Amino acid sequence: MSGQPNTRLTDLFGLAGWSKGELARLVNRQAAAMGHPQLATDTSRVRRWIDTGEIPRDPVPRVLAALFTERLGRVVTIEDLGLVRHGRVGKRPGAGSAEAPDGVPWAPGRTAAVLTEFTGMDLMLNRRGLVGAGVALTAGSALSSAMHDWLHTDPTLSADAPDLDNPLHADPAGFDRYEAAPIGWQEIEELETAVEVFRKWDAARGGGLQRKAVVGQLNEVGGMLAYRHPDPIQQRLWGVAANLAVLAGWMSHDVGLEPTAQKYFVIAAHAAREGGDRPRAGEALSRAARQMVHLGRPDDALDLMKLANSGSGEETLPRTKAMLYTVEAWAQASMGRGQAMRRTLGQAEDLFVSDKGDVPPPSWMQMFKAEDLYGMQALAYRTLAEHEPAAAVQAQYYAEKALELRVDGRQRSKIFDFLSMASACFIADDPDQAAGYARLALVSMGSNSSHRTWDRLREMYRLTAEYSSYPKVDELREEIKLSLPKQVRGRGGNNARV
Numbered sequence: 500m501s502g503q504p505n506t507r508l509t510d511l512f513g514l515a516g517w518s519k520g521e522l523a524r525l526v527n528r529q530a531a532a533m534g535h536p537q538l539a540t541d542t543s544r545v546r547r548w549i550d551t552g553e554i555p556r557d558p559v560p561r562v563l564a565a566l567f568t569e570r571l572g573r574v575v576t577i578e579d580l581g582l583v584r585h586g587r588v589g590k591r592p593g594a595g596s597a598e599a600p601d602g603v604p605w606a607p608g609r610t611a612a613v614l615t616e617f618t619g620m621d622l623m624l625n626r627r628g629l630v631g632a633g634v635a636l637t638a639g640s641a642l643s644s645a646m647h648d649w650l651h652t653d654p655t656l657s658a659d660a661p662d663l664d665n666p667l668h669a670d671p672a673g674f675d676r677y678e679a680a681p682i683g684w685q686e687i688e689e690l691e692t693a694v695e696v697f698r699k700w701d702a703a704r705g706g707g708l709q710r711k712a713v714v715g716q717l718n719e720v721g722g723m724l725a726y727r728h729p730d731p732i733q734q735r736l737w738g739v740a741a742n743l744a745v746l747a748g749w750m751s752h753d754v755g756l757e758p759t760a761q762k763y764f765v766i767a768a769h770a771a772r773e774g775g776d777r778p779r780a781g782e783a784l785s786r787a788a789r790q791m792v793h794l795g796r797p798d799d800a801l802d803l804m805k806l807a808n809s810g811s812g813e814e815t816l817p818r819t820k821a822m823l824y825t826v827e828a829w830a831q832a833s834m835g836r837g838q839a840m841r842r843t844l845g846q847a848e849d850l851f852v853s854d855k856g857d858v859p860p861p862s863w864m865q866m867f868k869a870e871d872l873y874g875m876q877a878l879a880y881r882t883l884a885e886h887e888p889a890a891a892v893q894a895q896y897y898a899e900k901a902l903e904l905r906v907d908g909r910q911r912s913k914i915f916d917f918l919s920m921a922s923a924c925f926i927a928d929d930p931d932q933a934a935g936y937a938r939l940a941l942v943s944m945g946s947n948s949s950h951r952t953w954d955r956l957r958e959m960y961r962l963t964a965e966y967s968s969y970p971k972v973d974e975l976r977e978e979i980k981l982s983l984p985k986q987v988r989g990r991g992g993n994n995a996r997v
Contacts, residue, residue: 502551502552503551503552504549504550504551504552505548505549505552505580505581505582506581507579507580507581508548508549508580508581508582509549511567511571511575511579511580512549514571515567515570515571517570519542519545519546519549520542520545522545522566523540523541523542523544523545525566526538526540526545526559526562526563526566527539527540529562529565529566530558530559530562533558533561533562533565535558535562538558538559538562540555540559548582552581554582554583555582560577560580560582560583561577561616563577563580563582564576564577564579564580564616564620565620565623567579567580568620568623568624569623569624572624573624573758573759574617574620574621574624574759574762575620576613576616576617576620577616578609578613578616583609610724610766610769610770610773611721611724611725611740612721613766613769614717614718614720614721614724614740614744614766614770615718615721615722615724615725617762617763617766618714618715618717618718618721618747619718621714621747621759622711622714622715622718636757636758636761636790636791636794636796637761638796638799638802639787639788639791639796639798639799639800639801639802639803640799640802642761642765642787642802642803643784643802643803643805643806646765646768646784646806646810647806647810649772650768650772650777650780650806650810651809651810680723680726681726681728682723682726682728682732682736683732684732687732687735687736687739690716690720690736690739691735691738691739691742691862693716694739694742694743694746694862695862697709697712697713697716697743697746698742698746698863698866699908701746701749701750701753701911702866702908702909702910702911702912703908703909703910703911704910704911704946704947704948705753705754705911705947705948705949705950705952706749706750706751706752706753706754706948706949707750707753707754707948707949707950708948709750710747710750710751710754713743713746713747713750714747716743717740717743717744717747720736720739720740720743721740723736724736724737724740733774734774734775735774736774737770737771737773737774737775737776738770738771738774738776738779740767740770740774741767741768741770741771741774741776741779741780741783742767742779742862742863744763744764744766744767744770744783745763745764745767745782745783745786745863747763748760748761748762748763748764748766748767748783748786748787749786751763752786752790752793752951753948753949753950753951754948754949754950755950757790757794760787760790761787761790764783764784764786764787764790765783765787767779767780767783767786768780768783768784771783776861777810777811777812777814777815778811778812778814778815778816778819778861779861779863780810780811781806781807781808781810781811781812781815781819781823782807782811782819782822782823782863782864784803784804784806784807784810785803785804785807785822785823785826787803788800788801788803788804788807788826788827788830789826789829791803791830792826792829792830792833793951793954795833797829797830797831797833797834798830798834800826800827800829800830800833801827801830801831804823804826804827804830807823807826808820808823808827811823816854816858816860816864817850817851817853817854818850818851818854818860818864818867819860819861819864819867820847820850821846821847821848821850821851821854821867821872822847822864822867822871822872822875824843824844824846824847824850825843825844825847825872825875825876825879826875827843828840828843828844828847828875828876828879829875829878829879829882831843831879832879832880832882832883832886833882835883835885835886835887837883837886837887837890840879840883844876844879847872847875847876848872851869851872866909868904869904870900870901870903870904870905870912871901871912873897873898873900873901873904874897874898874901874912874915874916874919876893876897877894877895877896877897877898877900877901877916877919877920877923878894878915878919880893880894880897880923881894881898881919881922881923881926884922884923884926884927885926888926888927891923891924891926891927892923892927894919894920894922894923894926895920895923895924895927898916898919898920898923899920901916902916902917902920910943910946910947911947911949911952913943914940914943914944914947914949914952914955915952915955917936917937917939917940917943918936918937918940918952918955918956918958918959920933920936921933921934921935921936921937921940921959922958922959922962924936925959925962925963925965925966926962930963930966930969930971930972931969931971933962933963933966933972934969934971934972934975937956937959937963937975937979938975938978940952940956941956941978941979941982944956944982945982953983953984956979956983957983960976960979963975963976963979
């Protein structure tokens with residue numbers, strides 16, 4: 500017991516709208532449903548959890564996490580409730596900021612437990628149709644400052660001796676027998692193959708169709724990590740966990756589950772760091788930065804990119820560094836910093852061509868090819884063109900180069916290139932060509948589950964207003980209105996409404 504109020508639990512309790520007596524009754528009922536009929540919680544116990552920071556014994560924290568998850572329609576973990584015994588209990592990170600509910604970074608050795616718990620709750624929400632986004636994203640500055648020291652030091656992995664407070668050495672009865680069993684090289688290779696299949700599917704069809712499968716696979720990997728394998732296998736398994744967590748985050752972002760996506764990116768960075776792969780951790784944080792730019796928060800994105808660049812380590816390959824610079828350039832473009840953006844893109848180009856390919860790229864970088872560099876350059880210049888219309892010509896140039904090389908079935912990237920080109924053409928006062936590229940994007944979007952493509956379409960739609968008297972553009976505007984999915988038509992954010 501800390502003697503201090505558990506501020507995290509207090510905040511979530513307030514959001515849930517229960518009375519203390521009501522929560523006590525719900526805990527007893529839920530515990531019985533989870534196989535613990537002997538549990539007897541009362542109002543005074545709930546008051547002690549909230550007002551004095553008392554941490555109840557297992558299974559109460561898990562029961563509370565399940566109750567709050569279902570009540571709030573988003574994943575709430577034991578960590579979020581301030582019910583973990585490691586470190587200071589119930590304190591908000593980030594100097595008391597309510598914007599940082601994630602407890603980042605958590606104690607070394609907690610990653611597998613957090614991963615398993617979070618994916619389990621995510622799957623539960625999926626099954627019950629309750630998935631929502633009812634919490635704010637952690638600000639980039641708070642997230643990067645919280646992770647800075649952790650990312651720049653060597654991870655402290657669990658010792659071989661049992662540790663009753665360490666979830667990696669928890670009572671095996673708490674895990675499914677299959678999850679806690681050891682695995683070998685064949686299983687590792689099969690998992691890595693599965694990651695590649697998921698990655699290609701996501702690139703081709705968007706994140707909506709396979710997200711649950713990726714989250715489920717990640718949940719199983721979390722169970723596998725509960726068993727302490729020999730170091731080479733354990734390291735590869737952490738790599739699988741990091742890759743799956745990035746995919747789960749990217750797919751969540753792709754369908755508009757933004758706080759959930761950010762949590763997966765943070766989990767991915769932790770998993771990569773546990774496995775000793777700092778470049779992978781940096782790339783995971785760059786995904787969170789891309790998410791911030793998409794949501795209209797480029798300043799937060801730049802905070803995250805500083806951490807991603809500095810924390811990825813000296814072993815980062817030139818092509819990986821080039822990719823990181825393109826994300827930074829997009830954030831700079833969003834802020835109208837044309838000179839900085841051009842300088843950063845120049846560094847990205849230099850790094851990309853300097854990579855001789857003598858060192859094979861990691862699996863997660865094999866999809867960043869020349870067309871992806873061009874596509875990001877087109878996006879950056881198209882974004883800058885909102886501030887400097889003359890930049891639209893460069894956006895057209897790079898979008899055309901990207902489209903010439905898009906032959907590998909990554910349909911979502913092709914849609915983004917079409918939309919970058921269409922937007923650049925509208926800004927460059929070429930509505931006929933713009934309408935043609937917009938239609939090419941629209942034809943492809945019906946078979947894609949990516950909400951981000953529709954968000955980007957809405958950004959382009961705003962540019963059509965100036966040309967609505969043109970018959971070809973007027974027809975396009977009507978087609979877009981009729982094509983927008985219902986859940987996208989009413990989405991807010993920084994995009995103009997259609």
